Amino acid sequence: MTTGARRRMGVEERRQQLIGVALELFSHRSPDEVSIDEIAAAAGISRPLVYHYFPGKQSLYEAALRRAADELAGRFVEPRQGPLGARLLRVMGRFFDFVEEHGPGFSALMRGGPAVGSTTTNAMIDEVRQAAYEQILAHLGVTDPPARLELVVRSWVSLAESTALLWLDGCRIPRAELELQLVHDFAALAAVSAAYDDEMATLLLEMLADEPVDGPFGELVDRLGALLPKVPAVTAQPVP
Numbered sequence: 001m002t003t004g005a006r007r008r009m010g011v012e013e014r015r016q017q018l019i020g021v022a023l024e025l026f027s028h029r030s031p032d033e034v035s036i037d038e039i040a041a042a043a044g045i046s047r048p049l050v051y052h053y054f055p056g057k058q059s060l061y062e063a064a065l066r067r068a069a070d071e072l073a074g075r076f077v078e079p080r081q082g083p084l085g086a087r088l089l090r091v092m093g094r095f096f097d098f099v100e101e102h103g104p105g106f107s108a109l110m111r112g113g114p115a116v117g118s119t120t121t122n123a124m125i126d127e128v129r130q131a132a133y134e135q136i137l138a139h140l141g142v143t144d145p146p147a148r149l150e151l152v153v154r155s156w157v158s159l160a161e162s163t164a165l166l167w168l169d170g171c172r173i174p175r176a177e178l179e180l181q182l183v184h185d186f187a188a189l190a191a192v193s194a195a196y197d198d199e200m201a202t203l204l205l206e207m208l209a210d211e212p213v214d215g216p217f218g219e220l221v222d223r224l225g226a227l228l229p230k231v232p233a234v235t236a237q238p239v240p
Contacts, residue, residue, distance in 0.1 A: 015053050015063075018043055023064040027102040031061050062120050068105055069124040072098050073131035080139060084207055085183055085216035087139055092160070092179040099164045100175070107168060110161055132157045140207065148193045148200050156186045184220040 009017065021043045025034045036057050040047045054060040075094040078087050099106050110125060136153045137145055145153070160182050167178055187207075194201040211217045 011053070014045075018050060018053055018060060019063045019067055022060050023067055023102075023105060026061070026064055026068075026105040028104060030104050030107075036060075062124075064105075065121060065124055068102060069128050072106070073128050076132045076135035078135070078139065080141065083211050083215050083217075084139060085187070085211055085218075088136075088183045088186060089179060089216050091135075092182050095160065096164065096167075096175055096179055099168065103168050107165060110165060129154075129157055129161070132160075140203070142203075146197070146199050148197045149203065152186075152189045152193050152200075156182075156189055159185055180216060180219070183216045184223075187217050187220055 018039065022034070022039050025038060025042060036050055037047055039060065040050045043050070050060070054063065072095075075098050076091055078091050080087070133153055136157070137143070137149075140149075142149065163178060163182060167173065167175070190200065190204050190207065194204040208217060
């Protein structure tokens with residue numbers, strides 16, 4: 001027969017529970033709008049007990065952001081198997097899964113939320129960006145990137161972040177289209193850089209070597225080709 005008595009949690013288990021509860025609340029509303037009383041009620045404990053585990057809302061908020069940052073960074077991890085375009089598309093799918101599941105929390109993480117300007121929050125944001133950057137280099141099989149490749153990858157990571165933040169404001173463009181467009185953006189950034197640098201040109205050719213014609217990069221070529229004007233064929237004139 002069940003007594004209904006609650007199992008007492010250990011210190012770390014309770015801390016993790018509170019972090020999870022706070023992250024869930026922050027995922028649906030701005031952290032500024034979530035009170036300690038609400039977190040305590042959702043966790044089934046008293047307000048003073050919350051303060052027993054965290055000295056204040058700021059420390060709990062930062063702990064929740066830490067978990068969110070670790071999870072977000074993990075979304076960029078992908079085995080280096082198969083064409084690059086398909087891998088990047090899967091990464092973007094997981095990235096937008098996170099964005100959609102944790103909308104206000106994602107915005108708070110990337111914009112700083114109530115901790116805007118704090119050293120801790122800024123460091124976490126930088127860690128997410130660095131993890132994404134390193135994962136993309138791993139996809140490319142590059143350990144010592146040239147300057148132009150670093151520019152391409154970091155610009156693309158920043159573009160993905162800003163695109164997601166804008167998408168959250170009304171979701172006016174279908175999510176699947178944005179995911180594919182961001183993969184195309186990566187190829188476009190690499191192609192423009194390749195036009196200026198032989199090393200990038202070689203890397204681009206290697207990147208495209210195993211791409212199927214029906215893959216994301218092949219689709220980009222088709223889309224761009226459809227935009228080109230129909231130029232009449234020029235018949236070569238015989239040399240007198």
